[in-house]
Amino acid sequence: MKDDEKYQNLQESQLKEWEASCLRCGACCGTEDGDPCEYLMKLADKDEYYCQIYENRFGLHKTKNGKPFKCVPLRNILHKTWPGDSRCRYKA
Ligand code: SF4
Ligand code: SF4
Known part of the structure; x- marks a missing residue:
């Protein structure tokens, strides 16, 4: 594998690791201030949110x-x- 491919793979795995840490609480998208982003959706069976x-x-x-x-x-x-x-x- 070429160095630039290795670097890209490393970046992708670090990004996945970073994003996996998120609790999906939605607070940064406004769940706690009473007026969240119009694209924020709640998962039906969980106390978790996602961006449409x-x-x-x-x-x-x-x-x-x-x-x-x-x-x-x-x-x-x-x-x-x-x-x-x-x-x-x-x-x-
Ligand atoms: S949803 Fe936002 S506030 Fe909640 S853990 Fe993830 S980044 Fe932090
Ligand atoms: S666009 Fe998505 S990530 Fe950005 S504030 Fe709205 S719901 Fe959150």
Whole structure:
């Protein structure tokens, strides 16, 4: 395997590992402030959430009540606070 393929595989496995740490609590998408993102959905049989547009999530969106906001990579907001962030796996 070429070095660039190895590097790409490593990056992909690190990304999967990083994403697997998420508790899917949805707090970073507004579950705790009463007006979550319009694309946030709850799994029917679990206390977990998912994004309906995950692959294209970054950019300007609206909350369920119509308030505009920008979805950004989590690493860009880790230094900030949001309702429910105390249980975020990445802030521990
Ligand atoms: S678009 Fe962003 S804020 Fe909205 S549910 Fe998806 S990840 Fe969360
Ligand atoms: S607040 Fe943290 S643990 Fe919860 S869904 Fe967002 S990234 Fe995952």
